[in-house]
Amino acid sequence: MQQQELETYSTIEDSEPIDERQRVDTMTINMGPQHPSTHGVLRLILTIEGETVVKAVPDIGFLHTGIEKTAESKSYHQALVLTDRMDYLAPLCNNLGYSLAVEKLLGIEDEINDKIKYARVLLTELQRIASHLVWLGTHALDLGAQSVFLYCFRERELILDVFEYVSGVRMMTSYICPGGLQADLPPGFDQKVRAFTDIFPARLQEYHDLLTNNQLWLERTKGIAVLDAQDAIAYGASGPVLRGSGVAWDTRKAFPYSGYEQFDFDIPVGSNGDVYDRYLVRMLEMEQSLNIVNQALEGMPTGRYRVANPKIAPPPKWQLTGSMEALIHHFKLYTEGYRPPKGEVFVRTESPKGELGFYIVSDGSARPYRMHVRAPSFANLEALPLMVEGRFLSDVVAAIGSIDIVLGEVDR
Amino acid sequence: MTITPLTTVETIREKFPQAVVETTDFRDEQTIVLKPEALVPVCAYLQKRLQYNFLSTITAVDWLERVPRYDVVYQLLSLPNQSVLRLKIRVGEKGEEHPSVLTVTGIWPAANWYEREVYDLFGITFEGHPDLRRILMPMDWTTHPLRKDYPLSGFDLPEPHWGGQIPYDVDPGVGSQTLRTPEGRELNESRSKLNREQEPGTPRQ
Numbered sequence: 001m002q003q004q005e006l007e008t009y010s011t012i013e014d015s016e017p018i019d020e021r022q023r024v025d026t027m028t029i030n031m032g033p034q035h036p037s038t039h040g041v042l043r044l045i046l047t048i049e050g051e052t053v054v055k056a057v058p059d060i061g062f063l064h065t066g067i068e069k070t071a072e073s074k075s076y077h078q079a080l081v082l083t084d085r086m087d088y089l090a091p092l093c094n095n096l097g098y099s100l101a102v103e104k105l106l107g108i109e110d111e112i113n114d115k116i117k118y119a120r121v122l123l124t125e126l127q128r129i130a131s132h133l134v135w136l137g138t139h140a141l142d143l144g145a146q147s148v149f150l151y152c153f154r155e156r157e158l159i160l161d162v163f164e165y166v167s168g169v170r171m172m173t174s175y176i177c178p179g180g181l182q183a184d185l186p187p188g189f190d191q192k193v194r195a196f197t198d199i200f201p202a203r204l205q206e207y208h209d210l211l212t213n214n215q216l217w218l219e220r221t222k223g224i225a226v227l228d229a230q231d232a233i234a235y236g237a238s239g240p241v242l243r244g245s246g247v248a249w250d251t252r253k254a255f256p257y258s259g260y261e262q263f264d265f266d267i268p269v270g271s272n273g274d275v276y277d278r279y280l281v282r283m284l285e286m287e288q289s290l291n292i293v294n295q296a297l298e299g300m301p302t303g304r305y306r307v308a309n310p311k312i313a314p315p316p317k318w319q320l321t322g323s324m325e326a327l328i329h330h331f332k333l334y335t336e337g338y339r340p341p342k343g344e345v346f347v348r349t350e351s352p353k354g355e356l357g358f359y360i361v362s363d364g365s366a367r368p369y370r371m372h373v374r375a376p377s378f379a380n381l382e383a384l385p386l387m388v389e390g391r392f393l394s395d396v397v398a399a400i401g402s403i404d405i406v407l408g409e410v411d412r
Numbered sequence: 413m414t415i416t417p418l419t420t421v422e423t424i425r426e427k428f429p430q431a432v433v434e435t436t437d438f439r440d441e442q443t444i445v446l447k448p449e450a451l452v453p454v455c456a457y458l459q460k461r462l463q464y465n466f467l468s469t470i471t472a473v474d475w476l477e478r479v480p481r482y483d484v485v486y487q488l489l490s491l492p493n494q495s496v497l498r499l500k501i502r503v504g505e506k507g508e509e510h511p512s513v514l515t516v517t518g519i520w521p522a523a524n525w526y527e528r529e530v531y532d533l534f535g536i537t538f539e540g541h542p543d544l545r546r547i548l549m550p551m552d553w554t555t556h557p558l559r560k561d562y563p564l565s566g567f568d569l570p571e572p573h574w575g576g577q578i579p580y581d582v583d584p585g586v587g588s589q590t591l592r593t594p595e596g597r598e599l600n601e602s603r604s605k606l607n608r609e610q611e612p613g614t615p616r617q
Contacts, residue, residue: 064548066557068558
């Protein structure tokens with residue numbers, strides 16, 4: 001009976017004449033900006049032929065907040081808080097990039113001691129894990145694995161607890177600032193971090209158990225949205241997208257900043273450049289970051305948390321009542337700020353999304369003449385059409401998830 | 413021979429003696445200032461021979477008083493040699509509204525969006541660019557906000573001041589000129605015409 005039905009069905013289909021016009025008919029559909037799987041306000045204009053994407057045109061700018069313009073009217077210290085709002089899933093990494101650029105402009109890189117460097121590395125690596133956790137949760141949610149989302153946010157909360165403990169704020173911390181840190185690491189900080197690092201390896205294994213060998217996950221990600229190494233480089237893709245394509249490039253290794261040369265870690269590299277490889281690269285990166293966090297915690301030196309230079313770092317509060325000079329420095333710093341010499345610097349750092357660059361031009365005044373941000377998500381998104389054109393519509397969701405964009409950074 | 417920023421500067425000086433305006437070294441970062449017409453040959457040489465295969469970013473700087481007015485800045489990176497370089501050209505003669513630069517999209521495809529961004533925010537056009545549209549600002553925007561003569565708070569918005577979106581009770585197909593809120597207040601008045609005491613968006617007293 002069933003066999004018969006099948007046969008009838010197939011004969012009907014075969015007997016129907018194929019309409020040649022329908023075959024080339026394409027349809028243009030709009031995806032986003034209000035779409036949960038575009039991770040923010042990304043709009044894609046997709047031309048589809050049946051289920052296949054023929055053309056994909058990203059439309060960005062819905063979250064354009066003019067951060068580069070605003071920074072020109074702020075002092076160097078004030079512009080720091082703007083950087084938090086770009087990649088809002090990794091504000092500390094943005095703080096670090098900006099601080100390094102300003103320090104280079106001021107020429108005070110040598111004054112930054114190991115304590116500051118270690119604390120910065122520790123916090124940004126925690127931030128990298130937190131950012132990857134949000135990516136993993138939302139990416140898995142997009143592809144239908146809902147429980148991973150809840151687990152990831154559970155672990156991320158522990159990291160945000162650490163940030164709240166050191167800075168008082170969960171997300172927009174502005175904790176890393178030009179000249180050091182905003183405040184000293186509080187007593188009991190290492191226990192807070194240990195609370196996370198002790199449980200995280202087991203939790204990471206849990207995610208691996210849920211996804212890495214899951215047949216459904218493999219079918220949604222293996223061989224999907226492939227970006228080969230040559231295209232990845234040509235389109236300026238960086239971070240896990242570039243490494244997923246098999247290019248072993250990490251700014252932390254190539255141009256070590258903030259003392260990364262003192263830490264021992266590997267760069268996970270993929271081979272096929274598909275969604276699965278990008279997934280695996282980030283999963284392994286979390287392991288490496290955890291490794292760095294442990295090293296930094298064990299080797300944390302003692303010392304000042306800010307440079308001693310009173311022209312750049314404000315004096316401690318208790319000095320203000322007793323020292324005339326401290327009062328003057330404090331007043332000058334908060335009314336005017338500091339004046340770096342004329343010049344320009346471009347500092348590259350490795351944010352969770354890729355190569356984050358700060359280009360700051362100084363005209364000798366107390367405000368940056370121009371601040372440009374090389375946002376990794378911006379370049380990674382530019383390569384998206386290469387990944388999705390010729391693939392199924394449902395793969396677009398997987399591709400967007402796998403490049404891990406943050407629109408606050410794309411649009412700035 | 414290993415390629416470092418310093419050897420790159422030397423090589424470019426030798427190969428293109430006419431093209432280099434000046435080179436600077438600030439905080440160990442090498443910058444080559446090029447003549448605008450030499451940009452494409454030098455970039456092609458850097459990409460093909462000196463392995464500068466990664467274009468980090470393109471941006472511009474507006475020096476309002478200076479002639480030529482703009483710097484267009486290219487940040488290059490060589491993955492095989494771990495070497496970085498900054499190229500710069502100066503464009504924008506006096507009174508030139510939209511200075512033109514040759515595109516480098518043929519050399520680094522990544523330049524596509526960066527050049528669109530520079531066009532959008534500075535009004536510098538890129539000759540030969542495959543798709544020069546605005547990228548961050550709305551498509552019907554008429555000005556270029558990162559120019560130094562653009563006030564931080566923006567200009568008075570052009571009519572209609574909500575940027576052409578169809579509000580409230582208007583039939584989108586008609587394109588009616590008298591747009592009203594549900595309370596009946598006319599919407600197509602510019603902010604400059606409003607009473608000075610009146611807060612924009614509140615009913616008239």
